[in-house]
Amino acid sequence: MKLYAVVMAGGVGSRFWPRSKEKTPKQLLKIFNGKTMIQNTVERLEGLIEKENIFVITNKVQKDEIVKQLKSIPEKNILIEPFGKNTAPCIGLASIFIEKLDPEAVTLVLPADHIIKDKEEFHNTLNKAAEYAYKSKGLVTIGVQPTRPETGYGYIQIDEKEVEEGIYNVYTFAEKPNYATAVRFLESGDFFWNSGMFIWRIDTILYEIKEYLPDLSDGLEILKKSFSSDNFEEILENIYSKLRSISIDYGIMEKSKKVFLTKGNFTWSDVGSWEEVYQLSQKDEHGNTINGKIFTDMTIDSYIYSPDKFTALIGVDNLVVINTKDSLLICRRDRSQDVKKIVEHLKVNKLKEYL
Amino acid sequence: MKLYAVVMAGGVGSRFWPRSKEKTPKQLLKIFNGKTMIQNTVERLEGLIEKENIFVITNKVQKDEIVKQLKSIPEKNILIEPFGKNTAPCIGLASIFIEKLDPEAVTLVLPADHIIKDKEEFHNTLNKAAEYAYKSKGLVTIGVQPTRPETGYGYIQIDEKEVEEGIYNVYTFAEKPNYATAVRFLESGDFFWNSGMFIWRIDTILYEIKEYLPDLSDGLEILKKSFSSDNFEEILENIYSKLRSISIDYGIMEKSKKVFLTKGNFTWSDVGSWEEVYQLSQKDEHGNTINGKIFTDMTIDSYIYSPDKFTALIGVDNLVVINTKDSLLICRRDRSQDVKKIVEHLKVNKLKEYL
DSSP states (O other), rough: OOOOEEEEEEOOOOTTTTTOOOOSOGGGOOOOSSOOOOHHHHHHTTTTSSSGEEEEEEEEOOOOHHHOOOSSGGGEEEOOSOOOOHHHHHHHHHHHHHHHHHHOOOOEETTTTTOOOOHHHHHHHHHHHHHHHHOOOEEEEEEOOOOSOSSSSSSEEEEEEEETTTTEEEEEOOOOOOOOHHHHHHHOEEEEEEEEEEEHHHHHHHHHHHOOOOOOHHHHHHHHTTTTTTTTTHHOOOOOOOOSSOOHHHIIIITTOEEEEEEEOOOEEESSSSSHHHHHHHHOTTTEEEEEEEEEOOOOOEEEEEEEEEEEEEEEEEEEEESSEEEEEEEGGGGGGGHHHHHHHHHHTOGGOOO | OOOEEEOOOOOOOOHHHHEEEESSGGGGGSSSSSOHHHHHHTTTTTTTTTTGGGGEEEHHHHHHHHHHHHSSGGGGGEEEESSSSOOOHHHHHHHOOOOHTTTOOEEEETTTTTTOHHHHHHHHHHHHHHHHHHOOOOOEEEOOOSSSSOSSSEEEEEEEEEETTEEEEEEEEEEOHHHHHHHHHHHHHHHEEEEEEEEEEHHHHHHHHHHHOOHHHHHHHHHHHHHHHHHTTHHHHHHHHHSOOOOOOIIIIOOSOEEEEEEEOSSSSSSHHHHHHHSSSOTTTTOOOOOOOOEEEBBOOOOEEEEEEEEEEOOOBSSEEESSSEEEEEEGGGGGGGGGHHHHHHTTTOOGOOO
């Protein structure tokens, strides 16, 4: 059994404006340490998956920067989607590349821009999931043990009886709940956060795609026959232009009969807003996270980023302040989900220089 | 009787950081309209004082910008102090230049960076004060009718009996009061805001300087003898280096026996903080004053200035936001007096590029 990974790095990430822009989405930014999120994601696989078995799937705009950031990954492993069509086509495309190398490859599919804090526990979880995926030919999800009634995540409900140690049958997938429902989920003990990480054999996922997404499967078959064609890119673009945009969750996971869950007991976040960045960051004695040339007076519980320009704050609290070369965000922390409104405003008003 | 003016423009204005810097203090900034505060100050004298009778006294750093901003004022009327030594030496120096032209010149002394809203009432007040100053050979102050218990201004108490119509004897000068005292001042009816504007004959003020500030008077006598000397500047610097720093209020006004007050019934402010700028500015329906490329969502009662860079605010209130090319201020409006702390911090830490 050989382990492979597909790192999905196509996201645009409008919720991290003005740091994330079209050419610099969240996964390409240094948010928590001196490394970018995608660098941390790849580094987190060290000791588990060989570098030459890690594939990254992204788009034309981000490709060059990703090649630059991930020098240890062979450049031929950086795959390009001509358009974003959600996760099912993305996973399908990556899968036929891996199939060429090893049809039984056990493959971890994971987003490039999440944070996970306990690497050892993470590896233990993945190893267990990989073994079961290889043996059972099932689709194995990683469900993170919830620690709070989070309304920003999807949930996965399990049958409480173990299939074998640490492996559970999945009962249902639940959309982002409201607060009362999230509290119920937390109390029930059988709901887990859907981490967006999946493990399966390549032959398994391609079989399931054929079963539940036959259009996609047909497209992939054509592509497989065109691998050595001079105009592969053109064919890819042509096929992609006709594909439905559909998520792997909706397209397969919620329909398949052989979906399992492995519990992940590590700190995990999809880092969906500046508020989450603040929560996950180190704070000083005033509850501030400060990065840059900053003066504060009577300022508490705030996240302040100003690497280039001098920023002074007096008498404020609970703010997110992101001061970049050309733009400035000042947002109450509890309103940081609304940062995407700014990106909409910029698009509507064609203020492209700030996007 | 001929009217002259001395516009005092030496102030550094640390309370308007990051717009006011060493080379661009408050008086040289466009804060309320398309004209700088000193341009508005000079324009406000139009119809009252001839341009060639207006003198401006400043320092080396600001000179060139002032010459540029005040094209209608003869360049020889822009006087330079080698050092700032508070208002008494500044007024003494300007006075000997005017004395050469007309020893009986009735001279209005006023700061370059205040705001006055009713020009006609302002002129009426000055005309009355000028006539009385000419005739009485007294020192006439302009006292502004208080409209609120302001703790940021000095006050002048009058004897309620008029000396003649609209002219009062001054009883005492009061420092900036605490709130309870300010309320008492407002209720009493005989306390007025000290506007820092004075009117007197040049022979009067030079006589009073001789009486109460003999050291300054001696220095001025030497300077008068050196007017045509090639090394006037050198002599000026030498004399200034030895002068005490002292205000005209403390040095003369509080001691002289012939101080009068004319009531000014116009809107006046010394514009001492961003909060006052906000109070004096036009606001939109959300109570915001917005200047620049700005997006707001659920943002109220704030003063936002960002002419060059795009600024987005979400869910905030009662802020002052000043976003300049190299610096950013975010300050609660009611803490805007503390902006000077930032300037102190920059000085202590030798961050000269932001000063």
